[in-house]
Amino acid sequence: MTTEAQQQDGAGVATSGDTLTVTDNRTGRQYEIPIEDGTIRATELRKIKTSDDDFGLMTYDPAYMATASCRSAITFIDGENGILEYRGYPIEQLAEKSSYLEVAYLLVHGELPTQRQLDEWTHQITIHTFVHENVKEFMQGFRYDAHPMGMLLASVGALSTFYPEASAIKDHDGRYLQVIRLIAKMPTLAAFSFRHNQGKPYVYPDNDLSYPGNFLSMIYKMTELKYEPDPRLEHALDTLFILHADHEQNCSTSAVRSVGSSQVDPYSAVAAGVAALYGPLHGGANEQVLRMLRRIESKDNISSFVEGVKQGDERLMGFGHRVYKNYDPRAKIIKKHAYEVFEVTGTNPLLDIAIELEKIALEDEYFIERKLYPNVDFYSGIIYEALGMPMEMFPVLFAIGRTSGWIAQWLEMIDDPEQKIARPRQIYTGRRGLEYLPLASRP
Numbered sequence: 001m002t003t004e005a006q007q008q009d010g011a012g013v014a015t016s017g018d019t020l021t022v023t024d025n026r027t028g029r030q031y032e033i034p035i036e037d038g039t040i041r042a043t044e045l046r047k048i049k050t051s052d053d054d055f056g057l058m059t060y061d062p063a064y065m066a067t068a069s070c071r072s073a074i075t076f077i078d079g080e081n082g083i084l085e086y087r088g089y090p091i092e093q094l095a096e097k098s099s100y101l102e103v104a105y106l107l108v109h110g111e112l113p114t115q116r117q118l119d120e121w122t123h124q125i126t127i128h129t130f131v132h133e134n135v136k137e138f139m140q141g142f143r144y145d146a147h148p149m150g151m152l153l154a155s156v157g158a159l160s161t162f163y164p165e166a167s168a169i170k171d172h173d174g175r176y177l178q179v180i181r182l183i184a185k186m187p188t189l190a191a192f193s194f195r196h197n198q199g200k201p202y203v204y205p206d207n208d209l210s211y212p213g214n215f216l217s218m219i220y221k222m223t224e225l226k227y228e229p230d231p232r233l234e235h236a237l238d239t240l241f242i243l244h245a246d247h248e249q250n251c252s253t254s255a256v257r258s259v260g261s262s263q264v265d266p267y268s269a270v271a272a273g274v275a276a277l278y279g280p281l282h283g284g285a286n287e288q289v290l291r292m293l294r295r296i297e298s299k300d301n302i303s304s305f306v307e308g309v310k311q312g313d314e315r316l317m318g319f320g321h322r323v324y325k326n327y328d329p330r331a332k333i334i335k336k337h338a339y340e341v342f343e344v345t346g347t348n349p350l351l352d353i354a355i356e357l358e359k360i361a362l363e364d365e366y367f368i369e370r371k372l373y374p375n376v377d378f379y380s381g382i383i384y385e386a387l388g389m390p391m392e393m394f395p396v397l398f399a400i401g402r403t404s405g406w407i408a409q410w411l412e413m414i415d416d417p418e419q420k421i422a423r424p425r426q427i428y429t430g431r432r433g434l435e436y437l438p439l440a441s442r443p
């Protein structure tokens with residue numbers, strides 16, 4: 001979330017008087033700490049010591065609730081007002097007027113492309129959709145019922161062994177090719193994981209189709225000579241990819257930045273992002289929402305379910321957010337697109353339960369006082385299910401969209417002169433100075 005200072009003066013330039021005066025009551029000493037962009041540098045606290053050999057103060061911030069880890073110009077979120085912008089463009093405009101590949105270009109390059117730039121970007125991604133046959137054989141080694149997110153996690157990491165030149169992360173031309181490959185191959189790996197789960201032959205990319213259309217073809221094509229995607233489903237999926245493309249320093253993006261800070265190749269860094277997104281509190285939430293709606297089963301059971309949540313028995317999955325303390329703007333857009341999909345696929349009875357559940361929750365004091373609103377995952381799973389996707393594929397679809405955001409954030413981190421290998425400190429709570437006891441003399 002962008003700090004107040006940045007919102008006020010934009011450039012975030014510290015003006016005179018932007019300081020914190022701290023008195024250390026242990027020594028009576030005073031310290032002037034500069035305030036920049038609504039933050040203070042934690043390293044400034046190291047000056048606050050009780051003696052010359054004192055390490056100095058640090059901040060203690062489990063889960064980084066109040067810690068900015070970087071400067072970024074990629075995504076702006078105002079959680080209190082439910083605002084989300086990619087490179088300054090409101091998500092509502094991009095969802096309505098842009099395409100996923102154009103948004104991916106915007107996130108990676110920082111500007112919307114010209115027609116020629118978009119054509120070249122689309123061409124490069126299209127011709128890189130295939131993976132080496134060994135990758136396909138590697139994926140066929142998984143159990144028949146392996147979770148597709150586990151398969152995606154492993155196969156993205158495996159790509160680093162097929163492109164060893166990717167470790168040259170400072171080589172701008174070389175790493176640009178890896179950026180293209182990751183965006184191009186993520187749908188292929190995702191679709192191969194799906195087909196593996198279904199016990200069906202893998203379908204190769206069809207480079208005549210659009211980015212979402214090709215993914216639908218690799219998922220659904222059977223004996224027909226050429227799969228013809230329904231344009232309404234193609235458009236709905238493309239919009240879902242746009243809505244999932246980036247979200248500033250979320251858990252999986254922080255994982256990509258942290259792992260990438262060791263200067264490992266981008267495939268390994270993105271594999272770390274896939275691993276973080278797999279978690280039920282993050283990208284796995286859309287799968288958990290469907291399981292939750294299935295368990296509720298009918299509108300009649302909603303009230304008792306909500307009571308259970310308020311008792312702490314479980315969480316209302318798809319609700320709440322670390323940053324949004326208002327309605328997630330992506331949830332609003334997805335909810336609208338649900339009806340577009342259902343025109344083609346027929347409605348989903350779980351949608352009626354979700355809408356009633358949202359209505360009851362939004363009027364309940366427990367959720368209001370905790371500022372818990374639907375997030376991006378609350379309605380996305382219902383659409384994915386209507387598209388015929390099994391629940392296990394929901395976080396995989398999230399990963400396809402988020403790949404362009406992970407890459408944009410990785411590139412920004414690599415080129416940021418302030419960034420170095422991530423290595424937090426700790427508060428040590430263990431024992432000290434013990435004597436080693438030989439096994440024979442241990443009690």
Ligand code: SDX
Nearest residue numbers: 247250281282283285315316317318319320321322370375
């Ligand atoms: C994503 O960070 C991002 O940007 C993520 C994401 C992205 O695009 O990358 O937006 C994608 O991950 C969306 C979130 C998907 N996860 C879920 O829907 C899972 C359910 N939601 C939660 O578990 C929770 O809301 C989090 C994890 C999303 C946020 O948790 P926080 O900020 O750490 O908040 P918290 O756990 O400290 O909760 C604050 C209070 C607690 O109550 P008290 O202990 O104070 O009484 O709110 C309660 C929580 O118990 N609470 C919920 C709840 N979420 C929080 N109670 C019921 N149901 C919930 N969903």
